[in-house]
Amino acid sequence: MAKELWKGNEAIAEAAIRAGCRCYFGYPITPQSEIPEYMSLHMPKAGGVFLQSESEIAAINMVYGASGAGARVMTSSSSPGVSLKQEGISYMCGAELPGVIVNVMRGGPGLGTIQPAQGDYFQATRGGGNGDYRLIVFAPANIQEVVDLMQEAFELADQYRMPVMMLLDGMIGQMMEPIEWKKPPVSPDDLPAKPWATTGTKEGRAPNIINSLFIDPEACNVHNQRLEEKYRRVIENEQRYETNDTDGAEVIFVAYGTPARLARAAAGLLEKEGIKAGVFRPVTVWPYPYEALHEVAIQDSVKVVVTVEMSTGQMVDDVRIGVNGVKPVSFIGQAGGVIPTPREVANAALKALGR
Amino acid sequence: MAIVYQRSKGLTDVETHYCPGCTHGIIHRLVAETLEELDILGKTIGVAPVGCSVFAYDYFNCDMQEAAHGRAPAVATGIKRVLPDKVVFTYQGDGDLAAIGTGEITHAAMRGENITTIFVNNAIYGMTGGQMAPTTLVGQRATTAPLGREKSHAGSPIRIAELLATLDGAAYIERVTVTSPANVMRAKRAIRKAFELQLEGRGFTMIEVLSTCPTNWGLTPVKALEWLNENMIPVFPLGVYKDITKEEA
Ligand SMILES: Cc1ncc(C[n+]2csc(CCOP(=O)(O)OP(=O)(O)O)c2C)c(N)n1
Numbered sequence: 001m002a003k004e005l006w007k008g009n010e011a012i013a014e015a016a017i018r019a020g021c022r023c024y025f026g027y028p029i030t031p032q033s034e035i036p037e038y039m040s041l042h043m044p045k046a047g048g049v050f051l052q053s054e055s056e057i058a059a060i061n062m063v064y065g066a067s068g069a070g071a072r073v074m075t076s077s078s079s080p081g082v083s084l085k086q087e088g089i090s091y092m093c094g095a096e097l098p099g100v101i102v103n104v105m106r107g108g109p110g111l112g113t114i115q116p117a118q119g120d121y122f123q124a125t126r127g128g129g130n131g132d133y134r135l136i137v138f139a140p141a142n143i144q145e146v147v148d149l150m151q152e153a154f155e156l157a158d159q160y161r162m163p164v165m166m167l168l169d170g171m172i173g174q175m176m177e178p179i180e181w182k183k184p185p186v187s188p189d190d191l192p193a194k195p196w197a198t199t200g201t202k203e204g205r206a207p208n209i210i211n212s213l214f215i216d217p218e219a220c221n222v223h224n225q226r227l228e229e230k231y232r233r234v235i236e237n238e239q240r241y242e243t244n245d246t247d248g249a250e251v252i253f254v255a256y257g258t259p260a261r262l263a264r265a266a267a268g269l270l271e272k273e274g275i276k277a278g279v280f281r282p283v284t285v286w287p288y289p290y291e292a293l294h295e296v297a298i299q300d301s302v303k304v305v306v307t308v309e310m311s312t313g314q315m316v317d318d319v320r321i322g323v324n325g326v327k328p329v330s331f332i333g334q335a336g337g338v339i340p341t342p343r344e345v346a347n348a349a350l351k352a353l354g355r
Numbered sequence: 356m357a358i359v360y361q362r363s364k365g366l367t368d369v370e371t372h373y374c375p376g377c378t379h380g381i382i383h384r385l386v387a388e389t390l391e392e393l394d395i396l397g398k399t400i401g402v403a404p405v406g407c408s409v410f411a412y413d414y415f416n417c418d419m420q421e422a423a424h425g426r427a428p429a430v431a432t433g434i435k436r437v438l439p440d441k442v443v444f445t446y447q448g449d450g451d452l453a454a455i456g457t458g459e460i461t462h463a464a465m466r467g468e469n470i471t472t473i474f475v476n477n478a479i480y481g482m483t484g485g486q487m488a489p490t491t492l493v494g495q496r497a498t499t500a501p502l503g504r505e506k507s508h509a510g511s512p513i514r515i516a517e518l519l520a521t522l523d524g525a526a527y528i529e530r531v532t533v534t535s536p537a538n539v540m541r542a543k544r545a546i547r548k549a550f551e552l553q554l555e556g557r558g559f560t561m562i563e564v565l566s567t568c569p570t571n572w573g574l575t576p577v578k579a580l581e582w583l584n585e586n587m588i589p590v591f592p593l594g595v596y597k598d599i600t601k602e603e604a
């Protein structure tokens with residue numbers, strides 16, 4: 001099939017519609033406003049629901065209601081807006097509601113900047129809302145991967161009855177790349193049935209209840225243990241990652257999203273200087289591919305593991321957990337919308353090597 | 356022998372947890388009877404709030420969702436947009452709707468969201484133990500206003516029915532109470548009218564019901580009814596604040 005040139009934000013919106021999503025609620029914020037803009041035109045054309053809400057809080061709660069009513073539904077925002085969604089995300093996890101949440105990250109904290117950043121890693125992977133809950137978090141590094149993962153995001157959300165987050169940095173939302181639509185579009189009519197949804201009893205069954213309240217401590221504990229068991233199944237089955245030239249490498253860069261591309265460029269620079277470097281890229285940042293990273297880091301050839309982020313160092317905590325002390329872990333990153341250059345990244349590796 | 360009174364089919368047989376004399380129970384029954392009489396129990400999805408009526412999801416005999424504090428109108432919007440042919444209602448207290456959820460209720464009304472809201476105004480935060488609500492009367496004591504609400508400090512009560520009636524999207528807004536059999540009948544008619552208009556697709560409907568909280572008011576159930584009549588009604592006058600069927604006539 002011929003390649004088409006797509007902007008990241010528009011591609012993610014189109015990919016959602018092709019994944020059978022027929023329901024979008026959102027509130028404008030840079031650098032993701034092209035998503036609601038695209039949805040406002042194309043969702044109704046696909047026979048779906050588009051609604052611009054009064055806030056991100058309202059949007060995520062509309063997602064809650066629509067998901068509880070059985071719809072394949074999504075919302076999108078950027079960092080400050082995703083902060084406002086945390087309440088609803090926690091409630092969706094508690095009530096076991098599927099849905100996809102896109103975060104096109106910008107610099108923070110607070111109002112920060114509209115430029116690309118990765119400062120919401122902790123919020124995405126550790127949870128910014130209350131309670132013991134997890135999200136499946138995909139962190140694609142190019143627009144092809146964004147559209148390839150979108151269908152899977154909705155499928156996993158339905159399969160596990162939990163929200164899935166697409167964690168993009170603003171660079172991926174804003175840039176254009178040639179992509180291919182590899183998977184055939186999904187029809188909403190072909191989606192698996194949701195017998196738990198509140199669609200009206202027709203007085204033929206007992207009422208369905210969507211709820212996250214378990215007032216009795218024992219019942220709440222049982223509920224939490226059941227969720228935890230589900231999360232363990234996710235950890236076992238849904239880790240995704242990619243490696244580039246990591247076999248026999250001296251330097252292992254670990255990065256997700258845009259920094260993974262910078263790390264590839266930095267590895268190229270090192271190669272020219274006679275140093276073999278590879279890139280380990282988690283595609284899911286929760287569940288994090290700890291064992292796979294450990295396997296790469298433990299190779300005899302590896303001298304240093306260098307984490308690259310557009311933040312002051314968040315994923316590096318997971319890298320340390322994965323590497324688990326078998327090799328030194330160092331960090332290079334810029335925050336607030338400043339993007340490290342490949343040269344800076346390569347120099348960080350040289351410094352870690354003591355050269 | 357003729358049956359003159361029995362549990363409405365709109366209610367499950369779960370025993371409610373409401374305090375003795377609390378009028379939440381009467382309001383539940385009026386909503387349940389309405390759903391039964393209009394024969395819409397099988398196509399109704401209710402949204403419970405956070406507040407004393409949080410367990411409403413166990414009491415109404417229809418599909419239910421439990422919303423975060425104040426967010427019921429957004430949750431109801433999500434449901435209704437996906438299932439436009441179903442009947443969707445929210446049941447919310449005054450802390451839920453008139454404090455933390457003012458954004459959600461206002462915009463649902465503004466959009467003319469075709470849902471029905473039952474707004475239970477008891478001038479206090481019941482569930483959390485009698486703290487001041489935005490509807491608490493000036494001078495009324497609350498656990499966070501131990502000397503009574505002071506206007507210079509906390510303002511005066513918010514009148515939601517009047518406020519939402521200014522919005523074009525609101526189709527029907529009435530304030531009622533349930534302090535006497537006659538008032539209960541009037542409240543029932545109002546609730547029924549709201550659901551009927553929803554069935555006709557007319558837009559946002561809200562019935563504000565002045566309700567008692569004997570426990571946190573520190574009054575007996577009977578005294579609480581009297582206190583409501585004497586003190587709340589002058590501040591929150593009963594009546595129809597918006598009726599698009601009249602405007603059209
Ligand atoms: C986000 C959040 N803030 C606060 C609370 C605590 N809380 C529970 S119910 C309630 C007030 C309920 O009062 P109201 O809506 O008037 O209902 P009532 O109990 O009087 O029927 C509050 C503040 C909460 N559950 N969630």
Ligand code: SF4
Nearest residue numbers: 373374377407481568
């Ligand atoms: S605390 Fe007040 S509102 Fe709550 S159930 Fe008791 S009387 Fe009713």
